[in-house]
Amino acid sequence: MIPDPTADTARARATYWRRNLTYVASLLAVWFVVSYGAGILFVEQLNTIRIPGTGFPLGFWFAQQGSIYVFVVLIFVYVVLMNRLDRKHGLDKDGDR
Amino acid sequence: MNVQAWTSVLVGLSFTLYIGVAVWSRARSTNEFYVAGTGVSPLANGMATAADWMSAASFLGMAGSISFLGYDGSVYLMGWTGGYVLLALLLAPYLRKFGAYTVPDFVGDRYYSQTARMVAVVCAIFVSFTYVAGQMRGVGIVFGRFLEVPVEIGVFIGMGIVLFYAVLGGMKGITYTQVAQYCVLIFAYLVPAIFLSLLITGNAIPQLGFGGVDQASGTFLLDRLNGLHDELGFAPYTSGAKATIDVFAITAALMVGTAGLPHVMVRFYTVPRVRDARLSVGWALVFIALLYTAAPAVAVFARTNLVNTVSEQPYAAMPEWFSKWEDVGLISFDDKNGDGLVQFVGPDARGATGAPIENELTIDQDIIVLANPEISGLPNWVIGLVAAGGLAAALSTAAGLLLVVSSAVSHDLLKRGFKPDITERGELIAARLSAAGAVVVAGYLGINPPGFVTEVVAFAFGLAAASFFPAIILGIFSKRMNREGAVLGMICGISLTAAYIVYFKFVNPTANSSEHWWFGISPEGIGTVGMLTNFVVALTVSRFTPPPPAEIADLVDMIRVP
Numbered sequence: 004m005i006p007d008p009t010a011d012t013a014r015a016r017a018t019y020w021r022r023n024l025t026y027v028a029s030l031l032a033v034w035f036v037v038s039y040g041a042g043i044l045f046v047e048q049l050n051t052i053r054i055p056g057t058g059f060p061l062g063f064w065f066a067q068q069g070s071i072y073v074f075v076v077l078i079f080v081y082v083v084l085m086n087r088l089d090r091k092h093g094l095d096k097d098g099d100r
Numbered sequence: 101m102n103v104q105a106w107t108s109v110l111v112g113l114s115f116t117l118y119i120g121v122a123v124w125s126r127a128r129s130t131n132e133f134y135v136a137g138t139g140v141s142p143l144a145n146g147m148a149t150a151a152d153w154m155s156a157a158s159f160l161g162m163a164g165s166i167s168f169l170g171y172d173g174s175v176y177l178m179g180w181t182g183g184y185v186l187l188a189l190l191l192a193p194y195l196r197k198f199g200a201y202t203v204p205d206f207v208g209d210r211y212y213s214q215t216a217r218m219v220a221v222v223c224a225i226f227v228s229f230t231y232v233a234g235q236m237r238g239v240g241i242v243f244g245r246f247l248e249v250p251v252e253i254g255v256f257i258g259m260g261i262v263l264f265y266a267v268l269g270g271m272k273g274i275t276y277t278q279v280a281q282y283c284v285l286i287f288a289y290l291v292p293a294i295f296l297s298l299l300i301t302g303n304a305i306p307q308l309g310f311g312g313v314d315q316a317s318g319t320f321l322l323d324r325l326n327g328l329h330d331e332l333g334f335a336p337y338t339s340g341a342k343a344t345i346d347v348f349a350i351t352a353a354l355m356v357g358t359a360g361l362p363h364v365m366v367r368f369y370t371v372p373r374v375r376d377a378r379l380s381v382g383w384a385l386v387f388i389a390l391l392y393t394a395a396p397a398v399a400v401f402a403r404t405n406l407v408n409t410v411s412e413q414p415y416a417a418m419p420e421w422f423s424k425w426e427d428v429g430l431i432s433f434d435d436k437n438g439d440g441l442v443q444f445v446g447p448d449a450r451g452a453t454g455a456p457i458e459n460e461l462t463i464d465q466d467i468i469v470l471a472n473p474e475i476s477g478l479p480n481w482v483i484g485l486v487a488a489g490g491l492a493a494a495l496s497t498a499a500g501l502l503l504v505v506s507s508a509v510s511h512d513l514l515k516r517g518f519k520p521d522i523t524e525r526g527e528l529i530a531a532r533l534s535a536a537g538a539v540v541v542a543g544y545l546g547i548n549p550p551g552f553v554t555e556v557v558a559f560a561f562g563l564a565a566a567s568f569f570p571a572i573i574l575g576i577f578s579k580r581m582n583r584e585g586a587v588l589g590m591i592c593g594i595s596l597t598a599a600y601i602v603y604f605k606f607v608n609p610t611a612n613s614s615e616h617w618w619f620g621i622s623p624e625g626i627g628t629v630g631m632l633t634n635f636v637v638a639l640t641v642s643r644f645t646p647p648p649p650a651e652i653a654d655l656v657d658m659i660r661v662p
Binding site for chain 1: 166171173174177178181182184185188189190193307308310311312313320321322323338339340344347348351352375378379381382385386389392393396657660661662
């Protein structure tokens with residue numbers, strides 16, 4: 004039997020897309036927890052804790068500092084994960100300018 | 101040198117720089133005019149995006165709002181940065197792969213519909229003009245206060261500069277000018293922030309300083325500020341007064357609105373490859389975060405300084421900056437109890453006998469960043485620098501918005517709409533003319549600001565959240581989404597959002613309080629409800645109408661891989 008190349012491509016693309024969606028869902032879960040969770044919904048409870056050695060109540064710090072730092076990290080994690088996934092699927096060639 | 105001389109020199113130098121960059125990088129084709137020839141490096145694009153995005157509102161307004169709102173000001177900090185995560189994960193790579201020139205281009209092609217394209221064009225133009233009016237007002241304030249020229253002249257100079265490089269350079273000129281403007285604005289923001297942090301807490305890093313010890317009192321700065329607030333009858337600084345659901349809704353509307361703003365999305369069309377688009381969102385947020393993490397620190401320093409400088413002090417002994425801002429009408433004092441002292445107090449203030457104390461001082465929160473260096477007695481050149489930075493922030497954002505308007509007219513309305521046979525040269529001329537026209541309209545709005553500039557900003561984010569964001573997300577992540585669903589979704593989302601805002605802001609402003617709001621959500625946060633409505637309507641309608649044609653499924657497959 005000669006393998007059907009289009010079916011192979013379609014299957015590879017589906018795998019690629021599913022993996023991408025898994026990454027996106029996990030990173031967005033963290034995004035939600037640090038901003039809406041720590042910074043808004045549970046801010047009062049976290050404010051009873053203080054970051055040691057500073058004047059920051061923890062919830063207030065997440066809302067005005069921590070969430071922003073985490074957002075930056077999340078994007079770079081996604082960049083690294085997707086670059087690796089692109090390489091694995093041979094999608095990192097410079098052909099699509 | 102005095103403040104005015106320093107300001108003239110620094111503003112003059114920065115304007116010369118922008119013009120030089122614009123001459124060096126002028127556009128020769130529509131491809132260069134709309135998307136800078138897709139040749140911008142991810143780092144440069146990140147910087148340009150940061151300048152594009154951080155407007156007069158971020159630079160001049162935000163720290164002031166936070167210093168008045170305390171914890172509730174977090175909605176701006178999280179809302180205006182969290183949207184970049186959505187951009188990087190859900191939008192930018194796919195928009196870049198699709199490779200169009202404008203946002204309405206994507207909506208029109210993905211939904212194989214001129215109606216969808218036109219709805220998107222109208223939203224893009226409306227959102228951009230709303231926003232640009234605010235920038236021109238910022239330009240006017242800076243010129244009026246620091247160079248002591250009339251606001252009209254200030255706006256004319258600003259218009260002239262933007263006209264020059266937007267019309268000449270298109271996206272290419274704008275991109276490289278924005279890189280220069282980012283450098284000016286971040287320097288101008290961080291220098292006074294570092295000065296203040298050193299003065300008040302002895303720590304050179306403002307982001308750490310505002311959690312540190314106040315050198316004057318020996319207690320933590322935030323504790324001291326909460327103490328001052330308690331004495332003066334304001335709500336505690338580190339906990340909020342807004343309802344949790346409202347904070348949640350406003351943050352979500354701002355995040356989704358940010359991700360859905362056309363002048364931000366179009367920046368990711370300008371990089372060479374899909375992976376550059378992802379990386380460039382990362383760089384953009386790094387450059388934005390430099391300012392956004394310093395802003396809450398500036399807010400705390402400003403608040404503490406302000407209270408210490410004015411509270412219970414004799415009006416006659418107020419410093420020079422106080423009377424200068426009084427002259428432009430942005431500070432007003434009314435000695436209600438006739439004691440000659442300034443009472444700057446909150447709604448719960450009580451005197452020693454328990455009798456309520458009336459507040460006598462009204463301060464426009466937009467002046468806090470501009471007034472801050474003067475309040476703290478920083479050197480004159482720092483004050484001039486802040487003025488130049490404010491102008492950089494306003495002009496860079498104005499230019500990005502004007503480009504959206506110009507490409508919506510020349511590309512979406514003419515080339516892809518009414519006049520498809522237009523030549524490349526004709527389209528470029530149309531793009532330049534519409535950029536010039538847009539500058540003139542923006543200037544008019546800056547000189548004669550509709551009294552509701554701050555109110556309509558809620559509109560810009562609400563509409564972006566309720567229209568573009570769901571339509572584009574569904575276009576990428578759902579192959580089943582069709583023309584009928586997308587168009588009806590956008591129309592329902594926009595109508596609901598617009599009706600709610602118009603009702604509470606213009607028709608019945610007296611009812612604009614939490615007991616009349618739906619579920620306690622303010623007009624600023626209603627974009628979240630509009631977005632959800634859009635999603636629900638679009639998904640429901642698409643299940644009962646014919647699926648999109650086969651070539652659309654192929655198109656979606658194409659944009660999902662780099």
